[in-house]
Amino acid sequence: MATAARNTPSVSGETASASKTASSRAEKRNKRTMWTGIAFLLFVIAGLVVGAIKANQYLHDEQQMPVQVIDFSGEYQHIDITKLERLIRKAQPGSFFALDVNDVFELVESQPWVYRASVRKKWPNTLKIYLVEQQAVAKWNEDLLLNPYGDTFNDEGVEMELPRLYGPGGSEKxxxxxxxxxxxxxxxxxxxxxxxxxxxxxxxxxxLENGIRLNLGRQDFIDRLQRFIDVYPLLAQQEKAVRYVDLRYDTGVAVGWNDDNATNKES
Incomplete structure (x- = not known):
C-alpha cells in the first residue's frame, strides 16, 4: 500500500507533460494553418488587383478596343462631317470605354452649324451622333447669322443670300x-x-429690294409700313423713281426722289 501511494504522482506528471506537448503541437498547426490561409488570401487579392489593372489597361487601350466607327445621322447641309470627326478623334484618342460621351456632346454642340446633338455609344466599337443643323434666316451685322429663334452663330464662310439685319448688341431677337x-x-x-x-x-x-429706303421711326412701325403699302401705287405712277420714304408723320409721308428733290404727299 505504501509503494502504490508513491507511484501515483509519477503517472499524473507524465500525463500532464503529454497533454502540454499535444496542446503545443496543435497550436503550431493552427498557426501554420492561419498563416497559410493569410498567404493564400494575399495571393488571391494580389491576383485580383493585377487582373483588374490588366483588364483596365486592356479596356482603355485604343489598339485593343478602338472606336472604329463614328456614325453621323440627321439632316444637315453645312456641317463639315469630316472636320467634326477629326476633332472628335483628336479630343478623345482613347478606347471605346475611355471615350467620354459628355465631352463629345459638348464638343459637337459647340460647332457653329450644330443647333442640337445627341451622342451615344453602341457596342462594340461605334459612336452614334444625331445632328440638328442650324437654320439661317438672316445675316446679323455682316459677320454672324441668325437662326429662327434670334440666336447668333458663325457662318464659317458659307455664302448665302439672306436678308441683312443690323442693330446694337442684344437686340437680335x-x-x-x-x-x-x-x-x-x-x-x-x-x-x-x-x-x-x-x-x-x-x-x-x-x-427694300427695289432700292427704296423706308424710315419708320420708333413707334407704330407696322402701321407706318402699311401706310407705305397703301400709298406706293400712287408713288409708282410718278415719272421719277422713289429713293426714300419717310413715314414718321402722323398723316403723311415725305418722299425723296432720285434727283434729290423731296416733296410731301398726304397718305
Missing part, C-alpha cells in the same frame, strides 16, 4: 421679330425687304 412682322406684311405685295436696321434708340429703317 427684337430685330428678327420686327423683320418677321414686316416680312409677313410685305408678302401681300411684290416687294421684299433686303436690309433692316435698328438704331441705338430702336428706330427702324428698311431697305
Amino acid at each position: 427684337t430685330a428678327l421679330e420686327g423683320f418677321n412682322s414686316m416680312h409677313a406684311l410685305m408678302a401681300t405685295t411684290n416687294m421684299a425687304i433686303d436690309e433692316l436696321s435698328l438704331s441705338e434708340r430702336f428706330a427702324w429703317q428698311v431697305q
